[in-house]
Amino acid sequence: MQKVFYEVNQFDQKCYEDFHLSEDLLMEQAAFSMCTFIQSKFSSHESVLIVAGSGNNGADGIALARMLYSSYDVRLYLPYDAKSPLGKLQLKRALALGIECSTYVSKCDVIVDCLFGSGLNKELDDISKTIIDKLNRLDAYKIACDIPSGINKKGQILSKAFIADTTITMGALKTSLFSDLAKDYVGEIKVSNLGIQRECYEGSTSVFLLDEKDMRLPLRTKKNAHKGSFGHACIVIGEKEGAGILCADACFSFGAGLVTTIREEKLSLPYHIMQKSKIPSNTTALALGMGLGKYDKDELKKILNLNIKKVIDADMFYEELLKEYLDEKLVLTPHPKEFVSLLKLTNLANISVKEVQNNRIHYALLFSKRYPKTTLLLKGANTLIVNDEHLLINTLGNVALSKGGSGDVLTGLILALLAQNYLPFEAAYVASLAHSIASNNYKKNNYSLSPQDLINEVKCI
Incomplete structure (x- = not known):
């Protein structure tokens, strides 16, 4: 750094x-x-x-x-x-x-x-x-x-x-x-x-620029281990199931030992991804928000009350009840429009996306000062990761990531690290680095990167 x-x-x-x-x-x-x-x-x-x-x-x-x-x-x-x-x-x-x-x-x-x-x-x-x-x-x-x-x-x-x-x-x-x-x-x-x-x-x-050498991959060095040794990650699947499935696949590809999707209705899943209707008791980390859409509020409260590490994304930044849980050790991954909603929900600022983009570091630190236990990853051309007013800047990503599904992959990478016992701040910046480096390693035209391409590159970092 x-x-x-x-x-x-x-x-x-x-x-x-x-x-x-x-x-x-x-x-x-x-x-x-x-x-x-x-x-x-x-x-x-x-x-x-x-x-x-x-x-x-x-x-x-x-x-x-x-x-x-x-x-x-x-x-x-x-x-x-x-x-x-x-x-x-x-x-x-x-x-x-x-x-x-x-x-x-x-x-x-x-x-x-x-x-x-x-x-x-x-x-x-x-x-x-x-x-x-x-x-x-x-x-x-x-x-x-x-x-x-x-x-x-x-x-x-x-x-x-x-x-x-x-x-x-x-x-x-x-x-x-x-x-x-x-x-x-x-x-x-x-x-x-x-x-x-x-x-x-x-x-x-308290501000640092990330380098590739700051990467700490979840490489497996312990020989006496089993799948449970590497955590059990769960993804709550909402109305748009594709987002959650991409998250699950990315999570599995970044080292989580077990990955389970949570939904009542039967899903068409890769063979290595499991499905349950309820969150298993041995869950070590959970992702919520990608493609969520309309979801029962009481059920959301039950999920948020669980004493496990969580990464929150997408539709959850429009849910009023989220602000009750921002003193928890969460990882939040909004893009600028979602961050505008989050600032408004928390009564920190009522501003436009343009105003956020004009002063991203200021508003990221403003949020962190109010919620020091929460890790914020603010997506953008340069990603900002902040916790307790300590700010990291990741400039390594590129425009190839400007595609639907890239954010779901990032959430999956963070989830994988949380499940494997990374601290929330570390999980956020290491996953952000992996996400960026994978996009840079993609050799085809930058307009053609798909979420699955990104997941495949993550496997080869």
């Missing part, structure tokens, strides 16, 4: 005060990291257009121009005058070296966006919008300095934003890079150290 922060100004200040590193020195390191990246990827004498703003993000770009000058065809474009003290100093150095400033956006091999940094807190003016549009239309490799211009510190898009192939962010990862809205703009994210290693620069945080 990598640490993620809302902002890093306090760490810059620590460098100045505790490590005697000047602001100028940190800026030189930021520029050098971009220079090194360009040198590793592009041949000398290729053309590099650096678009620099008036503040310190622009100053990073001016310093970069100086470092690349003479080895590359450097074009430094300053649509605004350098206004910060360091910006003026860096421009003085660049001009002394003989760099001439360009007056327009020109065709090039590489674009480096240094217009605005992660502190952007105002709407873009018309000049900035026009520049960003022109840059986005150019056929060039695009690099963003710290964050693509047009994305604010909440990860929101301010009408326009630079579309980067790579973002080189300074010092540490920021939450603004991981909003769903930013995903189509940031490209590959790299962290530049600023003269000291990240371990020295960074402080404490």
Whole structure:
């Protein structure tokens, strides 16, 4: 896991005060990291257009121009005058070296966006919008300095934003890079150290970025075992039986020893999935909500009152009675529309899906602060998993998962881990990783992924 922060100004200040590193020195390191990246990827004498703003993000770009000058065809474009003290100093150095400033956006091999940094807190003016549009239309490799211009510190898009192939962010990862809205703009994210290693620069945080190496598969190491050793998972089947059956199959494929569907009417099931009309006494975990539809309220209360681990999904987020059980150790897996309903049921917020998507981390943490025992997995382009205000971000999923049934598979994976005695928070993030990695391992066209394809890939992780 990598640490993620809302902002890093306090760490810059620590460098100045505790490590005697000047602001100028940190800026030189930021520029050098971009220079090194360009040198590793592009041949000398290729053309590099650096678009620099008036503040310190622009100053990073001016310093970069100086470092690349003479080895590359450097074009430094300053649509605004350098206004910060360091910006003026860096421009003085660049001009002394003989760099001439360009007056327009020109065709090039590489674009480096240094217009605005992660502190952007105002709407873009018309000049900035026009520049960003022109840059986005150019056929060039695009690099963003710290964050693509047009994305604010909440990860929101301010009408326009630079579309980067790579973002080189300074010092540490920021939450603004991981909003769903930013995903189509940031490209590959790299962290530049600023003269000291990240371990020295960074402080404490409750937000982390998940990596593939955080996966903890339910591999079987004990030799003296039987099917009961790996839990008994149950799935309550509602009106739309397909959702529950997909969940059951995914659960079985991720290691649960026994999987039982709960329904009165006879189901057509794979041979390895059992069916009962009542929840067996040896059940170790239960899933409820997928394709549920209309279900007897008294029966739902009985199920929710059972002292077993539960993963709750889909239709249950529209049930008023759910809020009576949110102090239990549950895993909730809403998509944004279902999360809107959950926020309304709990009187935490009465907002739209758009408002949630504009500030996903805020609302996920708001829910977690009110219900610290509950694990929330908020689906999206970047999945958020939060428990007791500890937040994990999974960026590894891809658009192939945007198909009906993908969420039912995820619920089944979580259920399997709960049945095998994973803690709820761990079950949620490990299952989310497995779900994402499986989708990435799928080799056919990304529009063709089916739930069964996903389950098959899970078996091979």
